[in-house]
Amino acid sequence: MRFSSAIPAFLLAITAPVQAWNRLDKDNAALLVIDHQVGLSQVVRDFSTNDFRNNMLGHAALGNIFDLPTVLTTSSDGGPNGLMVKEIMEMHPNATFVRRQGEVNAWDNAEFRAAVRATGKKQLIIGGIVTEVCTAFLALSLIDEGYEVYANTDASGTFDTRLAEDANRRMERAGVTLMGIPPGLNELLPFLDKYQFAYGLAARHHAGALQNGTLAAVELGLI
Structure with missing residues (x-):
């Protein structure tokens, strides 16, 4: 019996090195600030209030540090969800700001979709309240659209740690890169x-x- 010395193409594909992580490129990235509102921030229990305030502001500040196109959005900010945190608005006076009325998943809002596409970037850094809805739903939709998605878990908060862990696991399995405040x-x-x-x-x-x-x-x- 003779064995061919040729390695089948599919075995080459299996043994070929793969990239274990995606490197963020500031020239190809945009920042999305999702529902960091004064009312919603009060339901966050997986961070202390002071820590999460710093995390929200730190997330927003990344846009200015690296000169990233930034898109802000709120959900029903005329009701109990409240206004976007004032300091975030002051950091980005010229950013696109989309006030959604009813769409839980920001990607379901046509104006928001247009704003994200208008950045021309393929890597999107997102953070929002609450993690399992505002962050996760958008992240999964963006993956479906072919974007590289980086979910800032420091800047995403929810009612308890179990919900956060479940949402982060769901996003990660879909190909979302979980990150925090960068070094x-x-x-x-x-x-x-x-x-x-x-x-x-x-x-x-x-x-x-x-x-x-x-x-x-x-x-x-x-x-």
Whole structure:
């Protein structure tokens, strides 16, 4: 019996290296701020109120840091859902702002779809309230449309952690990349100092030790 030395094409496909993650490209990305409204933010229980406020503002600030096209949208902001958080509106005075009246999934709104398509970007960073509806429904719709979707789980909140975990698992299985506040140095250190203060404190401590020579001799054994 003879065995061919040729490797079938399908085996080559199986053994070929695959890219394990998608790298965000600021030149091909847009930021979507979904229903970060003062009424809805009060139902968020998987973050503390202060932490989630910082997360919402940090999410919105990414648009200005990296000069990303930004689309804001609210759901029924004349009722209990409330207005878009004021600080977010002030960050993006010239952004497209879509006030939806009734569409739970933002993608069901024609004006919002047009605004997203008008960015011309294929990578979309999204965050919204609540996670299992406003973030997940939109993320899944965008995947169906062929976009690369990055769901900011720091900037998406809901009634409890179980709902958040279920929604994140559903999105991930559909191909959504789950992310949080991004790391970085030159552009992001002032941002992290403002919105992720734990890292800001570490940076301040390092800078202070270098500037003031406050390193104790015993600390040298720790590095």
